[in-house]
Amino acid sequence: MLTSEENDLLCRVEGDAPMGQMMRRHWIPALMSEELIADGKPVRVRLMGEDLVAFRDSDGKIGLLDEFCPHRGPSLVYGRNEQCGLRCLYHGWKFDVAGNVIEMPSEPADSPMKRKVKIKSYPTEETGGFVWAYMGPPEKIPAFERPPFAPDDQTPISIAKVKVPCNWAQIQEGQIDSAHSSTLHSTDMVPARVDSAGATEKNWTRPSTDKAPRMITQTTPYGFRYVALRRPIKDARTHDYARVTVYVAPFISLIPPNSSYNVASIVVPADDESSWFYFLSWGGEATVGTEQWRQFNRLVMGEDIDSDYNSTRTLENDFLQDRELMNNGSFTGLPGIPNQDIAMWVSMGKTVNRSRDTLGASDFAVVEFRRLMVDAVKNFRDGKAGPIGISDPHIPQVEISSYQGIIPKGTDWLTLGTEETEQMFLSNMGKAAS
Ligand code: FES
Ligand SMILES: [Fe+2]
Numbered sequence: 247m248l249t250s251e252e253n254d255l256l257c258r259v260e261g262d263a264p265m266g267q268m269m270r271r272h273w274i275p276a277l278m279s280e281e282l283i284a285d286g287k288p289v290r291v292r293l294m295g296e297d298l299v300a301f302r303d304s305d306g307k308i309g310l311l312d313e314f315c316p317h318r319g320p321s322l323v324y325g326r327n328e329q330c331g332l333r334c335l336y337h338g339w340k341f342d343v344a345g346n347v348i349e350m351p352s353e354p355a356d357s358p359m360k361r362k363v364k365i366k367s368y369p370t371e372e373t374g375g376f377v378w379a380y381m382g383p384p385e386k387i388p389a390f391e392r393p394p395f396a397p398d399d400q401t402p403i404s405i406a407k408v409k410v411p412c413n414w415a416q417i418q419e420g421q422i423d424s425a426h427s428s429t430l431h432s433t434d435m436v437p438a439r440v441d442s443a444g445a446t447e448k449n450w451t452r453p454s455t456d457k458a459p460r461m462i463t464q465t466t467p468y469g470f471r472y473v474a475l476r477r478p479i480k481d482a483r484t485h486d487y488a489r490v491t492v493y494v495a496p497f498i499s500l501i502p503p504n505s506s507y508n509v510a511s512i513v514v515p516a517d518d519e520s521s522w523f524y525f526l527s528w529g530g531e532a533t534v535g536t537e538q539w540r541q542f543n544r545l546v547m548g549e550d551i552d553s554d555y556n557s558t559r560t561l562e563n564d565f566l567q568d569r570e571l572m573n574n575g576s577f578t579g580l581p582g583i584p585n586q587d588i589a590m591w592v593s594m595g596k597t598v599n600r601s602r603d604t605l606g607a608s609d610f611a612v613v614e615f616r617r618l619m620v621d622a623v624k625n626f627r628d629g630k631a632g633p634i635g636i637s638d639p640h641i642p643q644v645e646i647s648s649y650q651g652i653i654p655k656g657t658d659w660l661t662l663g664t665e666e667t668e669q670m671f672l673s674n675m676g677k678a679a680s
Contacts, residue, residue, distance in 0.1 A: 248600040252620050257413045257597050259515040260295030264627035269496050270294060270382035271633035273390055275512050275524065276370070277377050278405055282308060288332060290323045294381060295517040299323050303330045309343030310379050312366040341365050375403045388636050394500055395510045395528045397644040403528040404539035409555045410523045410588055413597040414515040417523055420587050421499035421511045422491055422615050424474035425608035428457040430586050433577045439479050443504040443650050447542065450504050453478050453652060454487040461610035464660060467671065468635045468646065469495035470618055472611045473659040478652050490649040490662050493615060495622070495635045502650035507533045519596040525584050544582025557588060565589040641668050
């Protein structure tokens, strides 16, 4: 349970809200690389309550500018993207990726105005299929770091994207809530007598029927990790089925992998009441291609989402839930794992009231998420700590990973999925908190 002041601190990101200010100190996944084509259509991007326009210039460089022209204010989304700049349609002012005015055809040629005017622009980087933006104070910009899902440029990554009309925190809580997967996603994650989680084109399998996992959490410098222990179908007396999920604050969660590929999700606030959700499969021996991944998740543009990534399934049409499908074996009547999640997140209301929920043992990681992020944002607001995840000690993100597998009872779960630097940090911390 959170007080309404704490709930606001956790959820609000617009304007001066401390959580938004803390998020701005990170490199933010702003949009997918594939959305921007050199000299192609500019893209409207809403982030942290700000309206921005992204474009890729003739040289392939990316600009992320205020959406509205500083002259008289029309949207630059309709502008011409040509010869290394974005030109406003109204009077033809032209801006480069750094926000300089490079042409001002409506003013006298010798006017000093061109040198004086700038449009707001944010620095960008491109890695792992994403354009990343830094929206914080320039003097605080952190070094750009490869995310956990892009250890190198060769690792295959497939991304499904959708805009979700609710606050970011209730989406992120769903990403670190192992218990719900055994129920909400039970049609897509089916128990099987195998030694590890598997994946087919139709569903994922897992070696357990247990719907009530026991959880242990551990705070880390980048956020936290937790293990969900379930009774396996085989060897239940001597072994546990362990699923380790990792939260790399504030945007990324690493979901336990299956035998074919790794899974991650990213949640980025568009504003207080809407968010960008990305679901990723990456690496592994049998990575699925991007189109296949979007089909699997039922997030195909033109079928399930429109060209602005809004889902065709909305609260108003009851997410097109199919009761006949339910009678014929689908647990939810909603196809695709993210669509099932979205129906839950959005139906909670724009921003869920956390003073009213009834938490149990399986919500252990959700409680940890709230405690971690509320403490982090309070300390950041009060100047007692830097932004979570940026401060020392630093664990390289590419060394962070999730885990799933059957382990002998008594195994130290902190060794699962952790590499050298993190192992060292964890052993210095002493015994795991639980
Ligand atoms: S309003 Fe954009 S150039 Fe005049
Ligand atoms: Fe889910």
